Amino acid sequence: MHKKIKTANVIISALPYIQKFRDKIFVIKYGGSAQTDDKLKEDFVKDITLLQIVGIKVVVVHGGGKKINNYLDKLEIKSEFIDGLRVTTKEAMQVVEMVLSGSINKEITALLNKNGTRAVGISGKDANLLKAKTLNDGKYGYVGEITDVNAALILNLIKDGFVPVIAPIATDDDANSYNINADLCASKVASALKAERVIFLTDTRGILDQNGELISKLDKKEIDKLKQNGVISGGMIPKVDAALECVKNGVSNAHILDGRLSHSLLLELFTDDGIGTMIKQ
Ligand SMILES: Nc1ncnc2c1ncn2[C@@H]1O[C@H](COP(=O)(O)OP(=O)(O)OP(=O)(O)O)[C@@H](O)[C@H]1O
Ligand SMILES: [Mg+2]
DSSP: OHHHHHHHHHHHHTHHHHHHHTTOEEEEEEOGGGOOSHHHHHHHHHHHHHHHHTTOEEEEEEOOHHHHHHHHHHTTOOOOEETTEEOBOHHHHHHHHIIIIIIIHHHHHHHHHHTTOOEEEEETTGGGOEEEEEGGGGTTBSBEEEEEEOHHHHHHHHHTTOEEEEEOEEEOTTOOEEEOOHHHHHHHHHHHHTOSEEEEEESSSSEEOTTSOEEOEEOHHHHHHHHHTTSSOTTHHHHHHHHHHHHHTTOSEEEEEETTSTTHHHHHHHSSSOOSEEEOO
16 A cells, blocks of 8 residues: 555645646757667657646657668768768668658657557658758758748647657758757757757767766757767767757747657656756857
8 A cells, every 4th residue: 555655645746837837838859879679669659648647748850860870880981070060871761761751760750650649750841840951051962951841830730649760861952851959850850849848769868977976967069069069979069059059949848858768758757856968048
């Protein structure tokens, strides 16, 4: 009996958060690094299902760096990273789109639907969801910079009770394909939707300092310093840029969380002590 009362207390302790977040839009970036094993994927999908059931409007944007690397290796196509972004040749772009839009997007969407969440998997090419132009005059090849988000499409899906699952591929007026860093994609989508929160699930506990210790809160000034001295590097660069961009655009908080930890989303959102790094304006 004592155990049952404890369980009831745990459920009840989430009530103030559920009331606070009801009807709010949360954009969740599901990093390729966090999509490693089947159990983690199942737990992620259960968390999304729960968030949706308690009335949170969830939008998923996913990455796929690791799987893209595997396929590029198999096909012996070279790719390198500059500033945390994958320099994408035309040949690599085909693989990037195939993996993100064809494989990962449909896998996540199908898992959500299997668990009873009505999910719709789309890329930026569907109904011109994401329009882009070449980033930095082609310095990174087919890496694009989002110029426009068709927010109405996402809002319609949400209104009809669907969870949109977005692959970060964008297009332009000539129907070209652009590789968009998934963090920057999540930030643009969250800004366009005026989301309440953006959460980046990745493969570290959050942002770590020079001693490998977790930093629980950061602002722009502190981030600039960590970037300058190289503590923030690689894939964390676009992630902090994305987090800063969306808080600047009115999203109240951005969180970087450990996607390797089962139910980290629930721990962050429904308990008093956050577990990752929170980035504020
Ligand atoms: N200060 C830092 N703290 C934590 N991680 C850092 C830091 N600086 C660089 N990183 C790197 O950033 C990586 C996370 O970014 P990465 O792009 O690899 O993953 P992701 O964005 O979750 O996946 P994907 O790009 O496939 O969506 C970490 O694995 C780590 O190696
Ligand atoms: Mg990344």
